[in-house]
Amino acid sequence: MTGVRRSRLRTGAVRWGLYRDGQNPRAFVELYVVRQHTDRLTGADERFEEDADALSSAPETSHLIEAKLPEG
16 A cells, blocks of 8 residues: 555645554555546556555545635
């Protein structure tokens, strides 16, 4: 996952983390924040993503939008 981390950060992620599931110690969640999607993946980046996807039985993607709270 080190290669995946480097790839994400190089291609636009502003934050990256790998978390272990508290109920299933063999399950992990990759979380990263990007400002926008880009098409800057190299061949190596694509292989890192394919290797990471192979570790997952059902990868899920979510697109979250920041909720702005009123100040005060």
